[in-house]
């Protein structure tokens with residue numbers, strides 16, 4: 291089984307090389323902004339088309355204009371989709387791609403609850419309908435000291451949150467990944483994390499314009515192993531904050547419990563901002579290995595997003611903010 295999958299993916303990879311070259315050229319062109327008006331989809335003119343929603347999603351994703359670039363080389367589609375952390379599908383880096391078909395994403399809905407005026411169960415169509423999609427290239431820095439550069443497609447979490455009208459009591463947003471005790475995913479048969487996977491952000495972190503709800507990458511619908519159909523991307527924090535396959539969003543008053551903090555509070559804090567000055571208890575965070583590169587590179591404060599997010603932590607002792 292394993293060897294069949296490996297063979298298949300290396301056969302695919304040659305096509306992807308060509309694919310990616312074209313992709314990069316095309317996107318390079320879009321960078322000029324000439325096509326940014328293409329962000330006005332057909333659905334803008336014919337609102338009823340928006341109801342068709344999910345069948346339109348692949349097109350909306352592949353046409354999403356790039357709004358954020360990075361002067362660093364992209365990781366390949368194959369790297370991004372075969373080297374993953376997704377413990378629900380196993381702890382090995384290739385487990386998520388090998389077990390990807392165990393994750394059923396259709397139908398999908400998201401429960402919204404807590405301190406807000408519009409709680410309820412929203413279908414994926416409801417969630418995605420009003421949002422213009424954009425492509426943003428971000429670094430992803432795992433707490434394990436490896437990193438990638440990924441072209442995500444999504445929309446600002448802030449725009450989604452505003453639709454639910456959080457009350458003034460909403461100080462944090464809590465998220466959960468799917469977990470059905472009667473039908474556990476392959477990795478959920480072990481209680482190595484307390485399922486469901488839980489994550490959370492302070493409200494101002496959630497509302498920061500960098501925080502993305504992603505539905506795709508490389509111009510394609512989100513692969514299951516990367517957290518289909520809907521996952522968070524918080525580029526200035528260690529990767530485990532970017533929770534995958536979200537089924538619940540709760541507005542809460544107190545700092546919510548988060549899975550890695552519950553598993554090991556000494557090693558994984560709530561904030562978990564990328565910080566080369568604060569070592570993990572078992573390894574240094576000063577440097578990282580960019581997947582695909584041999585030599586390590588320096589890790590950047592807030593993963594290189596300091597200018598955009600440092601203000602969120604003014605007055606906090608960042609040496610304790612692990």
Ligand SMILES: Nc1nc2c(c(=O)[nH]1)N[C@H]1C(S)=C(S)[C@@H](COP(=O)(O)O)O[C@H]1N2
Pocket residue numbers: 370373374375376377378430431432433467487515516517528529530531532533534535
């Ligand atoms: N539900 C869930 N979300 C998760 C994880 C997980 O195990 N389960 N792993 C996290 C970790 S540790 C990282 S580094 C990123 C990896 O995202 P990627 O596989 O898309 O690169 O997803 C994060 N989100």
Ligand SMILES: [Mo]
Pocket residue numbers: 375431432433434528529530
């Ligand atoms: Mo990670």
